[in-house]
Amino acid sequence: MKILNVYRSQPDETVQKLVEIVNRDREVDTFDLTVDSPDYSNLVDKIFEADQTICWW
Amino acid sequence: MEYKKVCFMYRHEDYVVDGIRSALGLAVENMYSYGVVIDKEIPEIDELTKESIEMLRDMEGDIFTTVQADVEKNDFTAISIEELGEKLREMTHIIPYGAK
Amino acid sequence: MAKSLGIFVTTTDSLQHVIGITKAAKAKGSNVKVFFTWKATTLSKDPEFAGLCDLADDVSICVDSYKKQGFDIEDIPEGLTAKKMATQAQHGIMIEDFDCYLSL
Numbered sequence: 001m002k003i004l005n006v007y008r009s010q011p012d013e014t015v016q017k018l019v020e021i022v023n024r025d026r027e028v029d030t031f032d033l034t035v036d037s038p039d040y041s042n043l044v045d046k047i048f049e050a051d052q053t054i055c056w057w
Numbered sequence: 058m059e060y061k062k063v064c065f066m067y068r069h070e071d072y073v074v075d076g077i078r079s080a081l082g083l084a085v086e087n088m089y090s091y092g093v094v095i096d097k098e099i100p101e102i103d104e105l106t107k108e109s110i111e112m113l114r115d116m117e118g119d120i121f122t123t124v125q126a127d128v129e130k131n132d133f134t135a136i137s138i139e140e141l142g143e144k145l146r147e148m149t150h151i152i153p154y155g156a157k
Numbered sequence: 158m159a160k161s162l163g164i165f166v167t168t169t170d171s172l173q174h175v176i177g178i179t180k181a182a183k184a185k186g187s188n189v190k191v192f193f194t195w196k197a198t199t200l201s202k203d204p205e206f207a208g209l210c211d212l213a214d215d216v217s218i219c220v221d222s223y224k225k226q227g228f229d230i231e232d233i234p235e236g237l238t239a240k241k242m243a244t245q246a247q248h249g250i251m252i253e254d255f256d257c258y259l260s261l
Contacts, residue, residue: 006259008168009157014096014138021142022151031176040177044185047161049256052149055260057068057157061252072167077223079167082245088252094173150252152260155167155195 001025004050006043008032008057015056022054061088063150066141070099072155074106077120079154081109082145084116091148094122094133102131159186162253163258166197171261172205178259179213190255192247194219199226201234210236211255 003026005019029050031043047053062101063078067073079091084090090113110120111130122133123141136144145151166175175191181246182189191213193200198218200206210216222244224230232240252258 008171008261015143017138017143021139026105032072036217038173038174040179040181041184044162044178044181044187047162047259048185048187050257052151053257054151055153057153064253072195075225076167079194079245079248083249083252086246086249086253088249150258152165152167154260156169 001052002029002050004029004033004046004053006031006033006053006055008055011056019056061150062148063088063090064148065090065092065146065152065154067092067094067154069094069099069156070097073099074102076154077106077109077113080120081113084113084118090116091144092117092120093136094120094124094127095141096123098124098126099131107132116136134152160256162188163255164189164191165202165248165251165258165260166193167193168201168261171197172200172203172209174261176205176209176212177195179209180233181258183212189213190215192217192219192243192251194245195222196226198223198228201237206234207236217243217247219243219245230259239245
């Protein structure tokens, strides 16, 4: 099971705790959407590679 | 056939009522559908939303909260962040819904 | 064959991300479906919304949300047709029938 965590803002304590539990013993990737010019092509590649994508607040 | 399991998470009071409606929308499509209000006390919900939650529960879904006041006031089911994390591991789709 | 992608939009500040991701996914040959709900239906009034409708394979909005945001349901946003003023069933379709799913 591969999880992709996408962040729309810096994860706060609540999100960090949830991510830690969801990620446990799983293959994990991340993508930061907070940057000025996100590499959407790279994001789509990551979404296609993942079994589940979670886009956090 | 494997049924989808979906969990909506709400952190902004303006998005809770509609988010519950979205959760119900998936339950009627034959999915296990849940909603969780995180760290936010909300005003007492209206009758229509109460009916939506009853329908959701009839279809094996539920609305949870991490806020004790909403367990008492709105009859949501209590859940801790740790329990929520474990529940999310069972989901096929996880939806942080609306604004923070 | 590229995987298909469903994008469920619930936030009002995400249109640029939706467009960017849709453009990138289409460039890879993907089938892209986008559904806007609740406050995100206000994005249908953004000048760039019609361009997204041209780009994606399917774009629809929750008509009940649109009405609750104060719009007249006869006032169909540019890029959509009456049929695309839809219900939450569209969300169900992308979860059941699409390979990949993203909420924004």
